[in-house]
Amino acid sequence: MEKLYQYLPEELVTFILVTVFSLLIGLSLRRISLKREGETTLFGTDRTFTFIGILGYLLYILDPVDYRLFMGGGAVLGVLLALNYYVKQAQFHVFGVTTIVIALITYCIAPIVATQPSWFYVMVIVTVLLFTELKHTFTELAQRMKNDEMITLAKFLAISGIILPMLPNENLIPDVNLTPYGIWLATVVVSGISYLSYLLKRYVFRESGILVSGIVGGLYSSTATISVLARKSRKASPQEAPEYVAAMLLAVSMMFLRFLILIGIFSVATLTVIYPYLLIMSAVSAGAAWFLHSKWKRPAVSGATDEDEDGSNPLEFKVALIFAVLFVVFTIATHYTLIYAGKGGLTLLSFVSGFSDITPFILNLLQGTGSVPVSLITACSMQAIVSNIAVNMCYALFFSGKKSSLRSWILGGFGCVIVANVLLLLFFYFL
Structure with a gap:
């Protein structure tokens, strides 16, 4: 916009902008008023708001030093708006002040x-x-919000704006890279991603299908999403089995992208090495899911979310506490494993970590383990992910039931992803 001042007078450009912006605001209010409240409750028309903006500009340029005319005009406008509000309240029982506030904003344009x-x-x-x-939209959102939603946001x-800045950044144990600030920073980052996924799942994709549930849930926790989908699949028909397995594989695909984001936040050096492998595996998992989804003709599957099963709050204190405890455990375990068992012990620990939440283990590696090279951090991260996928497959088999029609699809779909991961890991080692 500033370049226009080189070709046109500044006063002309400002006048046109003020007029256009004021008219747009007036048109928006007129449309909303005619649709929902009726024309009688609006303070003037779209032309009125245009004139309010123009009046503000004229009074502003007539006294550009003390702004007495501008402030006097604002006072007169405030009196007129107050009278309008009194009439609306007395005759039409309309108590909203949105139009009044917008009129004052228009005057200040x-x-x-x-x-x-x-x-x-x-x-x-x-x-x-x-x-x-x-x-x-805001009205519908407020009606859908749970009673404790604002408490969750608070x-x-x-945890991110009050507790985190107050924590010291000094080691709790000598020679172990473990600080209160580092522990809580990892907790805040993971909780932030989980909370975003929770909001998307609850308010944006509330009535989504099974596949979308897998995609969004994978950003929060692939293990939890796979377990929930497996439990829900017990009520599904055999024809719907591939759809549930496809959703599980999409959750795995999103898990790779989630770790890509986390690695980028905590270690750019590791990201530059590992990102091709994570992107390839995410694509492989998504491709397997697409194959299962497109190969078979199935009836539409209802994806309505059961709040009792998968609408849990990701910011519960026990969840954050468990993550923090696991982070401390893996930090100490990694430190002493490197001392007494070397790099081979760390490799074994990476596979063992897959039986629990692997996020604390990977974030611990990313936040610094002293002499551990980036190549070993990359290998251990990939190994932990492979191990975790195998555990998730076991969860899917267990929660779907012994007689479930999903079992063959789970073994086939997850098996392909695991084999591809192992081949990619071998390629990384021999590269």
Whole structure:
């Protein structure tokens, strides 16, 4: 926008912008008013808001030093808005003040355009238009929210914005890279990704199909998602079995992308080495899922989420506590394994970690283990993931039941992914 001032007078550009922005706000309010409340409750029309913006600009440029005219005009506008609100409340029983606030924002557009950079005033206009149009969306969102949803958000803000900055960054055990700040930082990052997945699953893809449930759930926890899908599959028909296994494999595919994000946050050096392998395995898992989904003609599968099964809060204190404890355990285990068993012991530990949550083990490697080279961190991360996929396959077989029609599909689908992982790991070793 600033480049236009080189070719056109600044006053002309500012006047046009103020007029257009004010008109857009007025049109948005007029449309919402006619659709939901009725024209009588609106403070003027779209032209009125355009004139409010123009009036603000005129009074602003007539007294550009003390701004007395601008402040006086704002006071008069405030009185008119107050009278309008009183009439709406008395005659139409409308108590909202959104229109009044937007009218005052419209009046302030002129000094904002004249004094602020283009990105800022465009951001203000976009925000006003979006929040004006999303009224009905926010109403539906508030109706769907659980009673403790704001408490959940407050928990996340507390652990990330209050607790984390207050923790010391000094080793708890001499010569062991284990600090309160590092422990909690890993917890905050993982909780943030899990919380985002939880919000997407609950509010964006609430009525999604089985496949979408696998995709979104994989960002949170592939193990939990696979276990839930396996339990749900007990009620499914044999024709629907491939769809559930495809969703499980999509959860595995998203697990690779989740670790790609975590590795990028904590260790760029490791990311530059491991990202081709993680992307390939994510594509292999997604390809196997697509094969299962497309090969067989199946009826539509209902993906409505059962809150009792998979709508759990990812920020529960016990979840964070378990993660922190596992992080400490793997940090200490990794340190002393390197001392007494060397790199071979760390390789064995990576496979053993797959029987639990592998995220603390991998994040511990990424946050620094002293003399461990990036190549070994990459190999151990891949080995832990392979081990965890094998454990997830066992979970899927167990929770789906002994007589489930999914068993052959689980063995085939997960088997292909595990074999591909092992081949890729061997390629990494012999490269």
